Amino acid sequence: MSVEHHDLVHEFPEHKERIRELKMSNAHFAKLFDEYHSLTREVELMEEEVHPTSTKTEESFKFKRVQLKDQLFAMLQGVPA
Numbered sequence: 001m002s003v004e005h006h007d008l009v010h011e012f013p014e015h016k017e018r019i020r021e022l023k024m025s026n027a028h029f030a031k032l033f034d035e036y037h038s039l040t041r042e043v044e045l046m047e048e049e050v051h052p053t054s055t056k057t058e059e060s061f062k063f064k065r066v067q068l069k070d071q072l073f074a075m076l077q078g079v080p081a
Contacts (some may be wrong), residue, residue, distance in 0.1 A: 043062055
C-alpha cells in the first residue's frame with residue numbers, strides 16, 4: 001500500500017515561501033510546524049504498519065494533525081488566532 005505524504009509544503013505548495021518565512025520569524029508557527037510534521041511521520045508509520053496501533057488511535061492522531069494543519073493554514077493566510 002502506498003502512503004500519501006502530507007508534509008506542509010506538499011499540502012500547500014503555493015505557500016512554500018511563506019512557510020519558510022514563518023518558520024524563521026515566528027516561534028509559534030515553527031513549534032506548530034514541528035508538531036505537525038512529527039504527527040505526520042507517526043501517522044505514516046501507523047499506515048505502513050511499522051507502528052501497529054488501533055484504528056481509534058490512528059484516527060485521533062489524524063484528527064490532531066488536521067487541527068494543526070488548520071491552524072497553520074490560518075497563519076499562512078494571516079488570519080489572527
